[in-house]
Amino acid sequence: MSFKNPTLLCSVALTLSGLLAGCAYEEPAGNVVVVEVAGSSTVYPVSARVAEAADSAIGVKATVASTGTGTGMERLANKECDITGASRPMKDAELENCEKNGVDPLSLKIGMDGLSVVVNPQNDWCDALTTAQLKKLWEHGSEVTTWKQLDDSWPDEKIKLFGPDDKSGTFDYFNEEIIGEVPEGQSPCREDYTPAVQDNVLVEGVKGDKYALGYFGYAYYVMNKESLKIVGVSNTDDAADAVKPSEATIEDGSYAPLSRPLFIYVNKEALKTKPEVAKFVNYYLNEGQEAVSAVGYVKVPEATLEAAKASVAEVTGK
Amino acid sequence: MSDPYYQRLQRRHLTSKIFAGVCLISTWFGLVVLAVLMTGLVLKATGTWDPTSTGAAKATENWLTPTLLTHQISADPEKAGMIASIWGTTWLILMTAVMSVPMGVGAAIYLEEYARENILTRFIRLNISNLAGVPSIVFGILGLTAFVRMFGMFSEASAIGIPMGIGMLKVPLPFGKTLISGALTLSLLILPIVIIASQEALRSVPQSIRHAALAIGATKWQTIWYQVLPASLPGIMTGVILALSRAIGETAPIIVVGAVSFISFNPGYLESPTDLVSDPNVILQIPASPYTVMPLQIYNWVLNSPDPEFKNVASAAIVVLLTILLLMNGMAVYIRNHFSKRLNW
Numbered sequence: 101m102s103f104k105n106p107t108l109l110c111s112v113a114l115t116l117s118g119l120l121a122g123c124a125y126e127e128p129a130g131n132v133v134v135v136e137v138a139g140s141s142t143v144y145p146v147s148a149r150v151a152e153a154a155d156s157a158i159g160v161k162a163t164v165a166s167t168g169t170g171t172g173m174e175r176l177a178n179k180e181c182d183i184t185g186a187s188r189p190m191k192d193a194e195l196e197n198c199e200k201n202g203v204d205p206l207s208l209k210i211g212m213d214g215l216s217v218v219v220n221p222q223n224d225w226c227d228a229l230t231t232a233q234l235k236k237l238w239e240h241g242s243e244v245t246t247w248k249q250l251d252d253s254w255p256d257e258k259i260k261l262f263g264p265d266d267k268s269g270t271f272d273y274f275n276e277e278i279i280g281e282v283p284e285g286q287s288p289c290r291e292d293y294t295p296a297v298q299d300n301v302l303v304e305g306v307k308g309d310k311y312a313l314g315y316f317g318y319a320y321y322v323m324n325k326e327s328l329k330i331v332g333v334s335n336t337d338d339a340a341d342a343v344k345p346s347e348a349t350i351e352d353g354s355y356a357p358l359s360r361p362l363f364i365y366v367n368k369e370a371l372k373t374k375p376e377v378a379k380f381v382n383y384y385l386n387e388g389q390e391a392v393s394a395v396g397y398v399k400v401p402e403a404t405l406e407a408a409k410a411s412v413a414e415v416t417g418k
Numbered sequence: 419m420s421d422p423y424y425q426r427l428q429r430r431h432l433t434s435k436i437f438a439g440v441c442l443i444s445t446w447f448g449l450v451v452l453a454v455l456m457t458g459l460v461l462k463a464t465g466t467w468d469p470t471s472t473g474a475a476k477a478t479e480n481w482l483t484p485t486l487l488t489h490q491i492s493a494d495p496e497k498a499g500m501i502a503s504i505w506g507t508t509w510l511i512l513m514t515a516v517m518s519v520p521m522g523v524g525a526a527i528y529l530e531e532y533a534r535e536n537i538l539t540r541f542i543r544l545n546i547s548n549l550a551g552v553p554s555i556v557f558g559i560l561g562l563t564a565f566v567r568m569f570g571m572f573s574e575a576s577a578i579g580i581p582m583g584i585g586m587l588k589v590p591l592p593f594g595k596t597l598i599s600g601a602l603t604l605s606l607l608i609l610p611i612v613i614i615a616s617q618e619a620l621r622s623v624p625q626s627i628r629h630a631a632l633a634i635g636a637t638k639w640q641t642i643w644y645q646v647l648p649a650s651l652p653g654i655m656t657g658v659i660l661a662l663s664r665a666i667g668e669t670a671p672i673i674v675v676g677a678v679s680f681i682s683f684n685p686g687y688l689e690s691p692t693d694l695v696s697d698p699n700v701i702l703q704i705p706a707s708p709y710t711v712m713p714l715q716i717y718n719w720v721l722n723s724p725d726p727e728f729k730n731v732a733s734a735a736i737v738v739l740l741t742i743l744l745l746m747n748g749m750a751v752y753i754r755n756h757f758s759k760r761l762n763w
Contacts, residue, residue, distance in 0.1 A: 132687055134708060136595075136678075141722055148680040149493045155682045163708045164680035165595075166722050167673075178567070179575070180595065180676070298721035323724035394493070396724060 135162040135380045136181040139172030140269050141298070142213060142317050143185025143362050147384075149391035154383045160376050168297075169269035170194075173365070177201050182370040182377045186363045187213070187269030187317075204368040206415060208408045209400050210384060211392040214345030215274055215358040216321040217331040222310045225254045228332035228342030231357065234278045237313075238263075242290045247311065255311075261293035262305040262314030268297065274315060277357040303328065318345055319396030333358055350398040362397060371415050378416045385409050456740070463734035481734035490682045491715070495727040498719075500735050504742070505684040506597075506677070506709035507666060511746075513601035513705065514608065514665050519658055521605070522612030526654075529613070530620040531642055550610035558671030561603030566675050568592035577706065585699030588706040595676025597685055598705045603675050604668060608661035615657020619650035648757070655754040659747055666743055669713040677710050679718045685709045712739045 137147050144166040151162040167175065172184035173194040178201065190198075190205065198205050217234070219226055225247070229237075233251075237244050237259070247254035264271040266287070275288035282288045296302050299316040306314040307327045321328055332342030335356050349355035364384065370377045385408055389399050400408075460466075465479040481495075489499025525546075533539045563569060572591050579586035593599040623646050631641040686704035693700055712735065719732040 132683075136708070144679065144722060145493070145724060148491075151680055152492055152682060161683055162680075163678040165676065165678040166680075166718065180566075299724070300721050319724045323726060391493075 132161050133374055133376045135160060135183065135374070135376050137162055137164040137183045137185065137364075138167045138175045138181040139165075139183075139185030139364070140169040140187040140362075141166045142169075142187040142270060142319075143210070143364065145319065145395045146211065146362070146388070146391050146397065147183075147185055147364070149394060150380075150384050150388040153387060153391065154380055157387065158379055158383055160380045160383070162380055168267050170267060173197075176205060176365055176367060177203055179203060179367065181367075182374065183364050183366050183381070186365060187360065188273050189361075189363065190365060205365040206368050206371065206411060208364050208366065208381070208385065208412070209361050209404055210364050210388070210408075211362040211400055212350050212398040213360055213362055214318040214350040214355050214398070215270060215277075215315055215360060216318050216345050217313065217315045217333060217358075218306055218321055218328045219313050219331055220306055220310045221327065221329045223329055226251075226313075226331060228334055228339040230334040230337055230339055230342070231278055232337060233339075234333070235280075237261075238275075238289045238293075239279050240282060240287055240290055257311045260305070260309045260312040261290075262302045262312060263289075263293050263295060264299070264302070264316060265295035265297050270299075270315075270317060273360050274358070277360075318350065318398075321345075322396035347393075347398050351401070359398075361400075362392075366412075368415050371412065372417075378412070381412055382409070385412065456737075459733050459736050459740075462730060463737050465730065479730070481730045482737060483734075486731070486734055486738065491680060493725075495725060495731050498728070498731050500712065500715050500738065502681050502684050503710045503712045503715040504738070505688065506681075507711045507739075507742070509597055509685050509704055510600050510604065510672075510709065510711055511662055511666055513597060514604040515658070515662055517601060518605035518609050518612055518661070522609050522658075522661075523616050523654060525609075525613045526616030526620055527642060527647075530617050531638070531646065546610050546613050550614060554607055554668055555670045555674065557603055557607045558674030560606065561599060561671060561675040565593045565599040565602045566595055582702055585702050587702040590706050594706075595678070595708060596706050597709050599675045600672055600677060600709065600711075601705075603671055604665045607668065607671060608665050611661040611664070612657055615660070616650070616654045619653025619657065620646060622653060623649045652754050652758045655750060655757075659750040659754075662750075663743060663747060666739075666746070667713055669711075669717055672711055672714060676708075677714050678708055679710065679714065679722065681708060681710050712742075 135151075137151065139147070144164060147162075147164045151164050154160045154162060165181070169184075169186045169188060172181070172186065173190060174197070175181040176184040177194065177197040190207065195205070217229060229250075236242065237250060238261075244250060244259070246256050246258055248256040250259075263274070271289075275282075279288050294302075294305055296305075299320045302314045302316050303320055303324050306312045307324070313331075321330055330344050332339075332344040333355070334340070334342035343349050343355045345355045345359065350359045353359060364381075366377070366381055371381060372378075385405060389405070392399050399405075460482075463480075463482045465481060485497065486499050487504070488501055489497060490502055491500065492498040529539060529543065568591065575590060575592065575594060577588055577590045580589060581587075589598070590596060593602070627645050627649065628641055631645045632638075636644070685707040686700050687707070688694065688700060688704075716732050716735045716739065719728040719735065
């Protein structure tokens with residue numbers, strides 16, 4: 101077999117070499133730079149709203165991926181996103197990972213969430229739980245299976261438990277606050293409950309069973325108020341001290357210990373070199389606060405916000 | 419009447435009828451399930467009836483509106499559309515088809531027509547069958563390492579341009595979370611299915627056709643191109659349709675290789691398909707663009723949106739997805755019939 105057509109041969113060779121060598125690509129002028137946001141599914145609804153508003157208001161295009169806090173941190177460290185949302189502070193190991201790749205993250209508090217403990221609306225006995233009761237109920241190897249075991253006056257019916265799975269920042273936060281330190285390698289909480297990555301699954305579960313109990317972010321309770329009943333949480337041993345999560349109690353910190361801060365972590369280098377990222381972050385900290393309350397979370401106090409803006413200005417040098 | 423032959427005959431006829439009945443039920447079972455699913459979805463999407471409503475949710479609104487097809491995603495269910503994901507899926511499947519079909523059919527032709535039967539080819543065949551059974555998330559992880567991160571070969575993200583006549587084709591290095599990575603991953607995912615289906619189709623072409631062609635002096639290439647391929651095309655097309663339909667519905671590997679949940683622009687920043695005519699070189703921007711796909715959009719509306727109304731929007735989006743799937747399959751069946759008609763031995 102031989103090639104009879106030299107032109108064909110040449111063009112094939114040219115295309116191949118073009119493919120292999122390529123040329124440095126120059127972005128056409130006026131091309132859009134996209135801000136890439138990843139991270140926690142708890143922060144996702146806020147970021148998506150901010151991205152939607154920022155597109156029409158200041159013309160900054162952003163994409164938001166709902167990956168979970170852990171994967172978001174990994175992407176930030178790998179420079180695969182500019183901003184990542186987090187429902188808990190960055191862990192030491194994650195910070196080390198960032199430093200190893202030369203990524204310097206800037207932490208900004210963008211809102212507050214109250215982890216809400218909910219029961220079915222038909223549940224007419226349980227209005228409040230103490231943290232001790234929650235610990236007894238959720239801790240590793242817990243022997244509590246019926247409501248009666250929590251309080252003698254409650255029905256002798258099996259509790260159906262719903263909670264986030266172990267990939268979730270919500271799971272980490274709840275266990276840290278309620279259960280505390282556990283031995284290395286042991287699951288922080290009991291394993292015989294129905295776990296779900298997605299909060300809507302938990303909402304459906306609690307909705308569907310009179311004897312159910314679950315916990316998840318405040319926003320999901322607000323959106324499903326009619327079909328869920330919120331339980332107050334008491335930080336003392338007396339259930340009478342219980343506080344129910346609401347905008348006011350989350351903001352002033354009286355809903356303790358289950359109110360938690362929500363963060364975004366920004367790659368400082370991207371903030372410095374990409375004007376779009378700086379614009380987006382500033383928008384997040386100003387008009388974006390509306391999105392925080394629209395989603396059902398609680399805005400951060402003015403002073404914290406000012407400090408956050410100042411730390412952004414320090415990086416961008418404006 | 420007590421004639422043993424007659425009794426046996428009756429029994430045999432009865433068996434035959436039972437068998438026909440079982441086959442009929444098998445056929446209808448799938449159809450009935452599909453019909454129930456579709457009816458439920460359409461009713462929910464159009465707000466006629468909501469089986470899951472607890473009474474509080476508004477179930478009277480029609481969600482299957484032009485807004486859904488023309489608008490970008492929004493946090494407000496009334497304004498939410500899925501245009502970015504429709505385009506995302508379209509480009510992703512087109513790119514997947516362009517990459518996987520020639521490669522898959524080529525591999526099948528080599529294995530069936532050229533390769534000698536030995537341990538090596540048997541080993542290859544066994545592995546291709548094995549690959550077809552690998553869970554899709556594994557391909558996602560492979561795609562993340564090999565395409566999105568390219569084994570970390572490039573410490574800084576950069577891009578090269580490949581001249582394509584109408585402009586420069588942008589190829590980011592590493593590929594990153596772009597349509598290229600998604601399409602390559604899906605191509606790997608469906609390649610085994612395409613290869614196996616094409617092999618079956620090639621095998622079903624009678625040997626006598628090949629012998630006849632060779633006997634009148636046709637080369638191997640001519641035999642394959644003019645006789646074997648046209649004859650096996652319907653079978654190959656069926657395999658390709660099934661494979662691409664699977665690719666359209668994949669969510670897990672696409673999330674891993676970085677499709678996003680929120681995006682407010684179409685791939686390549688196209689405003690409308692007419693942009694392709696007025697400014698054809700934007701098509702070269704598309705492969706390097708971030709994207710989302712319809713199943714991911716639906717997944718996100720069902721599970722990641724606190725507002726329960728988004729479940730209805732999701733139902734409407736599923737109807738759109740199924741309609742597009744149906745259109746795509748219909749088109750492929752039409753092409754298949756068109757080609758198989760030209761065949762006359």
